[in-house]
Structure formats: C-alpha cells, structure tokens
Amino acid sequence: MEILKLHLKPELLTEHKTNRLYQQWQALLDSLEEKKISIKTTEIINQEIEAINSTSLRDKSLQNLLKVKQTFILGLLEKDEKLVPKNHYRNRWLAVGLAAFGISAGYDLRALAQCH
Numbered sequence: 001m002e003i004l005k006l007h008l009k010p011e012l013l014t015e016h017k018t019n020r021l022y023q024q025w026q027a028l029l030d031s032l033e034e035k036k037i038s039i040k041t042t043e044i045i046n047q048e049i050e051a052i053n054s055t056s057l058r059d060k061s062l063q064n065l066l067k068v069k070q071t072f073i074l075g076l077l078e079k080d081e082k083l084v085p086k087n088h089y090r091n092r093w094l095a096v097g098l099a100a101f102g103i104s105a106g107y108d109l110r111a112l113a114q115c116h
Helices: 016-033 039-053 059-081 088-115
Strands: none
Touching: 016 039, 016 059, 039 059
C-alpha cells in the first residue's frame, strides 16, 4: 500500500514556521517511501494525511495540527515499526541525563558554596 502525499494550499503556507513544518512532513513522507511499513501503519498514516489535506485551518491552528499529527506519526513509527529519527536516543538520554544529574550536581555545588 502506498502512502499518500501531503497537499496543502499555498495560501495556507504563508508563515515561515508553517512552511518549515510542511517541509519536515514532506521529508518524513519521502523517507517512509523507502521503508517497508506494515499495511496497518500505512493505513493510519494515510488517515492522518487525509485529515491534514482536508483542513481549512490557518496560522497557529495549522501549525499545531501539523505538530500534533507529526508527533503522533513519529510515536507510531517508533512503537510499531521500530523506526526512529537519527540521534533519537542520544537526544532523549541527553535530556534525561541533564535533568537527573546536571541539575542536582549544580544544586549540590551551590549548597557547598553557601556553607563556606
């Protein structure tokens, strides 16, 4: 089964952020064409693309829709197909490491400085 293309009207892509999100979607869909994806996942992706193609939202609302759908698709691909973007795990664990160790280490150093 083939993945549908994203077709938004040019007048909806006037803002820079919206245009950038649209380009990210195009790159995602182009890269998915090269991968072997299950029919179930392809059907779900096509449903999401149809929802985007049929929207009349503009500006921030369209940006939010594109972000939400993109996050959903990336989560679906990670969970069902074991496909993740480049550096996905590095970025995820970097954030966890900073939150768990970096903040507490900084707090400990500040507490030591106040004791002296």
